[in-house]
Amino acid sequence: xxxxxxxxxxxxxxxxxxxxxxxxxxxxxxxxxxxxxxxxxxxxxxxxxxxxxxxxxxxxxxxxxxxxxxxxxxxxxxxxxxxxxxxxxxxxxxxxxxxxxxxxxxxxxxxxxxxxxxxxxxxxxxxxxxxxxxxxxxxxxxxxxxxxxxxxxxxxxxxxxxxxxxxxxxxxxxxxxxxxxxxxxxxxxxxxxxxxxxxxxxxxxxxxxxxxxxxxxxxxxxxxxxxxxxxxxxxxxxxxxxxxxxxxxxxxxxxxxxxxxxxxxxxxxxxxxxxxxxxxxxxxxxxxxxxxxxxxxxxxxxxxxxxxxxxxxxxxxxxxxxxxxxxxxxxxxxxxxxx
Numbered sequence: 001x002x003x004x005x006x007x008x009x010x011x012x013x014x015x016x017x018x019x020x021x022x023x024x025x026x027x028x029x030x031x032x033x034x035x036x037x038x039x040x041x042x043x044x045x046x047x048x049x050x051x052x053x054x055x056x057x058x059x060x061x062x063x064x065x066x067x068x069x070x071x072x073x074x075x076x077x078x079x080x081x082x083x084x085x086x087x088x089x090x091x092x093x094x095x096x097x098x099x100x101x102x103x104x105x106x107x108x109x110x111x112x113x114x115x116x117x118x119x120x121x122x123x124x125x126x127x128x129x130x131x132x133x134x135x136x137x138x139x140x141x142x143x144x145x146x147x148x149x150x151x152x153x154x155x156x157x158x159x160x161x162x163x164x165x166x167x168x169x170x171x172x173x174x175x176x177x178x179x180x181x182x183x184x185x186x187x188x189x190x191x192x193x194x195x196x197x198x199x200x201x202x203x204x205x206x207x208x209x210x211x212x213x214x215x216x217x218x219x220x221x222x223x224x225x226x227x228x229x230x231x232x233x234x235x236x237x238x239x240x241x242x243x244x245x246x247x248x249x250x251x252x253x254x255x256x257x258x259x260x261x262x263x264x265x266x267x268x269x270x271x272x273x274x275x276x277x278x279x280x281x282x283x284x285x286x287x288x289x290x291x292x293x294x295x296x297x298x299x300x301x302x303x304x305x306x307x308x309x310x311x312x313x314x315x316x317x318x319x320x321x322x323x324x325x326x327x328x329x330x331x332x333x334x335x336x337x338x339x
Contacts, residue, residue: 026053026264029067031060031169032081032251033206033225039280040081044271051264059204060086060169061324071095077259078268083169084122084250088317091119096254097262101269103290111250111289120254121273124281124288127248127304128174129227130240131209131220142218148178148242151219152193160197161208162221164335166324169249170205170223175327176316177247177309192330201335213237225284228299241301245309248286 030037034057041055056076058066064086067079071093079087079096090096091113100117111122130151132144142155151160163171178187199217202208208220209227213235227239253272255265271277273289282292286304 026077028078028080029076030081031063061167074258080253081251084252084313085316087120087252097257107289120252122250122252124285125250127246129224131212132238133212135236136218156197159218161217163205164201167203168205173247173249228297231299246307248308
């Protein structure tokens with residue numbers, strides 16, 4: 001089938017060595033949310049029925065680890081929908097081939113790599129959000145948070161869950177944002193206090209909000225798209241954008257240097273920044289590389305763009321290994337077991 005689950009990764013890898021040597025077939029790695037990636041995959045298949053794409057999807061940290069582990073024998077032709085900082089690292093490792101997709105000059109400057117032609121291009125951005133279960137909060141007399149720092153209060157002890165930044169791009173953007181907003185010393189002091197109230201760290205950016213929606217925890221740190229979908233499904237949650245500001249990250253795409261299907265890879269890259277693709281991104285995400293006028297998903301907060309901090313993706317790329325290692329040393333004891 002077109003969209004491959006991570007359970008089929010092993011089989012896909014065995015097949016992909018043969019597939020990617022043939023014109024009309026690509027293997028694309030992605031860390032985009034599974035439900036939105038299926039939308040993109042389906043639309044690309046409709047627009048380009050002569051190109052079969054074998055989609056391989058996993059969470060951000062796991063996908064990046066896989067890409068780096070395969071550095072000497074890459075299996076992917078294209079990385080589609082992966083965080084900008086990780087694309088920076090892939091480029092620095094010599095794993096990407098420069099390509100300027102059609103229309104790249106029309107993209108918002110924030111979504112363009114400065115080199116010409118670029119190693120990667122941005123597609124859309126997403127931020128962080130707090131999911132707050134109002135019913136469970138009332139039962140436990142837990143106040144509604146409006147700031148990140150509110151979550152360090154004793155009332156939240158054992159009632160908060162967030163994504164592990166070693167596995168989840170959403171978790172990593174939160175940690176990076178706290179450091180960029182407050183500086184290292186204050187940010188780690190905040191995370192030390194927050195850790196005291198954390199029930200668990202998940203390996204997915206979706207799971208904390210889903211847990212809050214189900215009443216398993218009062219607070220789940222997640223992202224607006226997942227929060228809006230959980231609320232639309234009927235969960236009694238408020239979606240909060242922290243007053244201090246919200247971190248954000250960018251999904252981007254690039255062509256692997258070793259691809260044997262350059263022409264088809266270019267077609268996918270061209271489509272990734274097309275108006276057709278941007279309209280799909282814009283239905284769910286806060287910022288797109290090209291402005292589009294589409295109906296947003298219900299319950300997505302209107303003030304997200306105003307609260308997005310200035311993100312330094314080069315700093316993130318340079319420092320994320322150190323930051324994640326420090327985070328693990330301090331807090332990994334509360335991480336969910338890896339499946």
